[in-house]
Amino acid sequence: MADEKKDQSVLGDIGALAKGLKTTLGEYFSPQVTLQYPEDKSPRSERYRGRHYLRRYDNGLERCIGCELCAAACPVGCILVIAAENTDEKRVSPGERYAKTYEINMLRCIFCGYCEDACPVQAIVLGPEYELSDVSREKFVYTKEKLLEPLPPDVQARLNKSEKK
């Protein structure tokens, strides 16, 4: 083995070791790349696909018209929509029908965003939250009540911008 290396001098070998030590010492004093996760979070893009939200119109009516196009578009079938007729006494959405039940099974959802693309009235959108862990399976079936929570302001701003175009 030693014969193969005859062209390399001992000083060259020692220099290589010194170079290695210099590199690691340089790294020692370089800024760290670690993100202190629960305190600091990495920035997410404005089109990040996290948990879903159901939107309302400014007058408080729900946008969803119960057409089930989102459920049809969903590749894993995690969306359940049961529609009901709007009446003059009980008007939930501006269309003929509204979603009486709207459930998303978050354990199945693959966050592809096809439901958002399929929706003819832009009722369902994907927000930025990704920390969705919970302690029981039942809690992962997001009901209409949870989905109708107000949107985070930055998502609202992004939607307003795209709707003006």
Add this chain to the structure above:
Amino acid sequence: MSNIYNDPIGHWVIVVVAMALVLFVLLTATAYTVWFERVALGHIQRRPGPNRVGPWGLMQLAADGIKLAFKESFVPAKTDKVIYVVAPTLAVIAAFLAWAVIPIGLWYNFTYWIADLNVGVLFIFAVTSLNVYAIVLGGYASNNKYSLLGGLRSAAQMISYEMSLGLSLVPTFMIVGSLRLQDIVGYTVHWGPYNGPIPLIILTPIGFVIYIISAVAETNRTPFDLPEAEQELIGGFLTEYSGLKFVMYYLGEYVGVITASALATLLFFGGWYLWFVPPVLAFFLKVVLLVFVYIWLRGTFPRLRYDMLMRLGWKVLLPLAIVNVIVTGVIIVLVQG
């Protein structure tokens, strides 16, 4: 204050107190060496290292210790039960015994020691090489092929590097003319206007290089950690050890690192003398810097292959150490006439 050693009762009192204190300081120092190693390795890899438990992660080792203490101490079937327990104990005993003869200057004229042997360095080498028994017996008793291979590798490695380790210090003894650690630390020169202690590394630089390489090999640290070799041998002799017996091996390894650094401080860097810095602080600083060198080497170099390890030990370090002894002898004869 050093007169207290001349009084027989005072001597015993101070020795017992010192033993208790050394045990406490060493155990704490070991914990923080592990913390320091993890943080320094982290920085080398651009990570912060442990920083969650307590301020700057300083309580990390307390958390780890509690966890390890409450772990199931699993003993595999068909092991040699007695040797299996004795081996890690031996590792700790060997590691701590060395501190019996290491003197430390505490305050300006007060130096502490437990035993003032006139063959102090020899004693340290004698007890630290007991560590090889701990590893070989641990590997043998575990009834596991990986453990046995790790133990055997370790035996060969430690015997090979012990020789260059011992020979690397011979020039120092030749210059000082004593094996007593206090004489070596207190070695003074009269060079023209300068009159006082010097770091002996000025006179024995090659000896120091051989010493630090051999000491890394002797304490089974990366890049010479073949006995453990996680990737090839699972954990070598440590494979079948868990809980507090694992802690004992770990403790032995890190006390060994501190011992090797303290010995290098005493033999090559003038011990506790550093301008006007208080002796304890000077000693502490030097030891910490040398421990950092250990960690730095670990963070930089990959593990040597087994044949490379043997070649480095027998064909490079041993001849170099012998030549170093001969050349130093010739120079001493020439200078002293």
